Amino acid sequence: MGAPAARALGGRVMPAPVSMGHGVLRAPDALHFGEGARVSIAPAVEKFGRRLGVIVDAFFLDSPEFLEVLKSLDDRGIEYRTFSDVVPELPLDSVEIAAARFSGLEPDALLAYGGGSAIDLAKLVALRLVTSEPLAEFYGENRVGRTVLPLIAVPTTAGTGSEVTSVAVVSDPSHALKVGISDPVLIPRVAIVDPELTLGAPPSITAYSGIDALAHAIESHTARDMRLDWSKTLPVATGANRLNSGFALGAIGALGASLVDAYRDGGDRAARRNNAYGATLAGIAFSNAGVHLGHAVQYPLGALTKTPHGMGTGLLLPYVMRACMPWRVERLAEVGTALVPAMTGTAEERAEAAISRVAGITRAIGLPRSLREMGVAKSQLDEIVEKSLGIARLIGNAPFEANTEIVGEIVRNAYVGGAP
Ligand SMILES: NC(=O)c1ccc[n+]([C@@H]2O[C@H](COP(=O)([O-])OP(=O)(O)OC[C@H]3O[C@@H](n4cnc5c(N)ncnc54)[C@H](O)[C@@H]3O)[C@@H](O)[C@H]2O)c1
Ligand SMILES: [Fe+2]
Structure with missing residues (x-):
């Protein structure tokens, strides 16, 4: 530099550079990338347990690829419940609605299948299911401070990167701008990136x-x-x-x-x-x-x-x-x-x-x-x-x-x- x-x-005086001497990497435990990688969803779920909450963008609910995923869960005897009312830009109340859908199931893990909105929703449900504190308590950075439910994230858009990130962005009506909860504990445990899911x-x-x-x-x-x-x-x-x-x-x-x-x-x-x-x-x-x-x-x-x-x-x-x-x-x-x-x-x-x-x-x-x-x-x-x-x-x-x-x-x- x-x-x-x-x-x-431009005449602006640059501060003395601190060389790029350090590095920090926090990422999912496993990241599977490739066409067809979605077949690894069920085996990944099985590592966490046999009860699964599924948050899926409604656009994919009846898609052959998603139905195949459900079949592979059935074949492994994994009990699951789906929630597909994913609202873009993630209104805060949708977290409560989605979490309520899983009450009584006591999922061992969550699966998010959709764009950034579905994955962010799943991150917050993963938090909601381990605490009854208002989510507003966690707005900002490093405020979660507890382990959340394991999340397997499967993106269908090539964009947000939410499948590997520590942040979830939510629209809270009491805030004029969107708010974020950022904490490395929100990073999905497994990201399965199958480019075929973005073809449509x-x-x-x-x-x-x-x-x-x-x-x-x-x-x-x-x-x-x-x-x-x-x-x-x-x-x-x-x-x-x-x-x-x-x-x-x-x-x-x-x-x-x-x-x-x-x-x-x-x-x-x-x-x-x-x-x-x-x-x-x-x-x-x-x-x-x-x-x-x-x-x-x-x-x-x-x-x-x-x-x-x-x-x-x-x-x-x-x-x-x-x-x-x-x-x-x-x-x-x-x-x-x-x-x-x-x-x-x-x-x-x-x-x-x-x-x-x-x-x-x-x-x-x-x-x-x-x-x-x-x-x-x-x-x-x-x-x-x-x-x-x-x-x-x-x-x-x-x-x-x-x-x-x-x-x-x-x-x-x-x-x-x-x-x-
Ligand atoms: N957590 C993060 O790291 C992070 C980063 C950036 C943005 N975000 C958030 O992510 C959200 C946006 O996510 P997004 O851009 O992935 O879009 P999205 O999830 O909101 O989806 C947008 C639309 O695309 C449709 N869609 C998704 N995949 C499709 C496919 N393969 N074929 C056809 N339609 C498809 C959905 O049904 C929806 O109607 C925003 O809420 C934003 O704030 C999060
Ligand atoms: Fe962005």
Whole structure:
């Protein structure tokens, strides 16, 4: 990371870099990846016991693949009960409704089968079933402090990475913005990622979930450098670090090579495989390193516009990368090389190419070109900036001290659109 380059690029003085000397990796006990991996669901369940609560997105309830999973549970004599009323964006009361469905079954484990909404719901039911305390007690980081029911997570979208992450996001009507419960104890014990399950996702879901995964990878690779106190409970987001940047760069390579192809042809199996792989790697990276500015701005943006999470994080991504340039030239250059391995040039040139390339991907997958096009009014920009700055855990994970000026620049540039 060159301080002279940073100065040349914007005159902002870069803090002394703490090299990526440390690494933190918290992940499922087992991660199965590959076409057909879903047949490993029943054997994985059996390791935890014989009673299972199943949370399945209603879209899959009658799908042949899911019926096969149920049959394999039957064949093994596993008793199960299904809950399929998964509501996107996860309203808080749906956790209570789902938990009530399993009362009397006393499940040994839960299975989540669906997108991020189904998996996040299952994470919170896994917590709800071991405590009667209000979930609001656990909002924030490292507040769960107990073992929850084991969860086997099977994603059907290539995006959130929730199958490997320590966070569940919930909409609580008493909070204007969505809230998160982040604690490594929420990480599913087993993640089974079968790209065939994503084959039916329509282009819009492929686009929003895939670009969000790319945002997870790029934000985690460019996150702040932290000094960890190993003698204390580690923060959930430990900043950019050596173990997770490997996952992030792998994710960027896979998603960069395939997201546009999967958007254009949902039946492209190689593209679906790469996307699913990239989304899961990105999930590992951001679950440990943390995301930052794009996700901070998305919270108020999503609340105001009621648009999908990935539409916002994706649209903002090139503008966030631009804002990071003075502090993160080398890492953005690595993003460039991950996107196009044959890329040559100086670090600045490769970092610039990375921003252009990401902006090109957002256009190719049909994201709105600007916040204006997304339905944001100019008069709302200050409110978006102010509320973003209030999300301390994300703002604090940026590679520089984010303030009204810099976040305002990101938001105003994204509002106008055009070259980031
Ligand atoms: N826990 C985390 O780490 C994390 C990270 C990012 C986002 N999230 C949360 O995840 C949620 C979004 O998850 P998502 O983007 O996976 O979408 P989702 O689970 O909300 O599903 C969106 C829609 O896609 C449908 N769908 C899912 N898979 C499909 C498939 N293969 N074919 C056809 N339709 C399919 C669903 O039925 C639903 O209608 C949000 O609540 C967000 O806050 C969680
Ligand atoms: Fe995200």
